Amino acid sequence: MIDRASRVAGRITPWALGTTVFLLSMASTAGSMGVRSALPLPVLAAVAACCGVAAVFAGHRLWPLVAVGAVAYAWLVMWPAALVASYYAGTRLRRRRDLWLYVGGAVTLYALGGLISHRSEGYRALVAGTLVNALLMGGAMLGLPLVAGLWVRARRQVLDAMREQAGQLLREQVLRAGQARDQERARIAREMHDVVAHRVSLMVLHAGALEVNAPDTPTAEAAALIGRVGREALTNLREVLGVLRSPDPVRGPQPTLADLDRLLDQSRALGIVVNRHDEGEARPLPPTAERTAYRVVQEALTNVHRHAGDAETDVYVRYRPTELEVLVRNRPPTAANGDLPGSGWGLVGLRERVELVGGRLEAGPRDGGGFQVLAGIPVA
Known part of the structure; x- marks a missing residue:
């Protein structure tokens, strides 16, 4: 305007x-x-x-x-x-x-x-x-407007210099903020590598040793599963560290709905009954929508493992005309299960992820027991 x-x-x-x-x-x-x-x-x-x-x-x-x-x-x-x-x-x-x-x-x-x-x-x-009038008219028509013009030009030069200085200060501030952000990202990457990657690597090594020296087949299979999950976690962790270390990283392949069955099989291998239900006509969707849906199911299953133990879980993937709806609901656990430690920010981060793509997320206990997570992700 x-x-x-x-x-x-x-x-x-x-x-x-x-x-x-x-x-x-x-x-x-x-x-x-x-x-x-x-x-x-x-x-x-x-x-x-x-x-x-x-x-x-x-x-x-x-x-x-x-x-x-x-x-x-x-x-x-x-x-x-x-x-x-x-x-x-x-x-x-x-x-x-x-x-x-x-x-x-x-x-x-x-x-x-x-x-x-x-x-x-x-x-x-x-x-x-007359001489006096000629001098007065010359001063009025030459001196005063000339001085006014010189003052306006000097004022413009001062304002231009101030704008240039303000722009330079702003550019320096943005540069310093970017440097501080890059340093903080690098520090976070180092902390994650030193703490998380080291612990997960130890877990994978112990799982491999247990698989080799397992006294029976079920134990060996469980150890192999732990090893595979741990190696996938290390792969994902390397991708995250790459994002943190580089302002424009080259991302690896991201999970989509085609990888959903493999995710469900990992939970089934741990003894949980997981049922998948697809509703509507499946069709190609934007990669962002499929990746978000995968993360919703992943986080919901993680919460089932952490808080509900062996509770039977249903995963619904509903193809709506304008959105992809994902519903994960579990029944009450059949046996007492001690809660595993967590960050406490899983659902918060999941809600932010869904809302960033313009979707909605609802999570809470069900009537009669159990828990459910419902996400609507726009695809149109």
């Missing part, structure tokens, strides 16, 4: 200035704001129009306005164009040589105009032909 208003003002201001110069020039030749001229009205209107047109384009070309203002003042004591030219000279002439050239030319012009007026007769000789 502000930029649009500035553009509109930028287009209107030159024409408003040109119109003002034209009207003031006509008023000066009529005698109400200057020296009355005996020339025909069309001639006066043409000169005033030339002054107005030159003022319109003074923001781009200064010297036509200077030339027109000089002729109009020396010939008719028509002062508006000369006054505007002095102001633009202060704002636009950056080289000292050009500025002094303009001042010298303007002083010469006012001296010439005063001489012409001095040799004239009547009111013009009285107004612009």
Whole structure:
């Protein structure tokens, strides 16, 4: 809105200035704001129009306005164009040589105009032909607008410098924040590697040893399953560490609904009855939606293992027209189960993940016992 208003003002201001110069020039030749001229009205209107047109384009070309203002003042004591030219000279002439050239030319012009007026007769000789009046008019039409233009230019330069300094400070702040973020990500990656990866590696090694020295087949199979799950956890952990260490990491393959049965088989191998129910017509979905659905089921099954033990669990995958609905519900456990330790942030993080893709998540106990997690993930 502000930029649009500035553009509109930028287009209107030159024409408003040109119109003002034209009207003031006509008023000066009529005698109400200057020296009355005996020339025909069309001639006066043409000169005033030339002054107005030159003022319109003074923001781009200064010297036509200077030339027109000089002729109009020396010939008719028509002062508006000369006054505007002095102001633009202060704002636009950056080289000292050009500025002094303009001042010298303007002083010469006012001296010439005063001489012409001095040799004239009547009111013009009285107004612009005396030395005092010539000096006063020169100061008013040369000195004051020139000083005003120089002040405006200096103020613009100060504001531009302040904006540049503020932009530089902002860029430095963003750079420092990015460096601090990268350092914190690297620190978190090191902590995760030192703590989590080390412990999971030990678990995999012990599972492998148990598989080799297992006294019976069920124990060997359970140890093999623990080893596979641990190695997958290490793989996932390496991907997470890669995300933390690099601002633009190359991600490995992400899980989709095609990997869901393998996830359910891992829970079944631990002795939990897991039933999968697909409803609706299966179809290709956006990778983000499938990955989110997989993570919902993964977190829900993790909570079943942690809090419900051997409770039978149902997993529903429902293909709706505009969303993919995932429901994981477990029945009450048949035996007492001590809760395994957890971070306490699983469902919180899961809710954030689902809401980031525009979905919804509901989680809570069921009537009659058990727990359920319901997620709706938009796919349209």
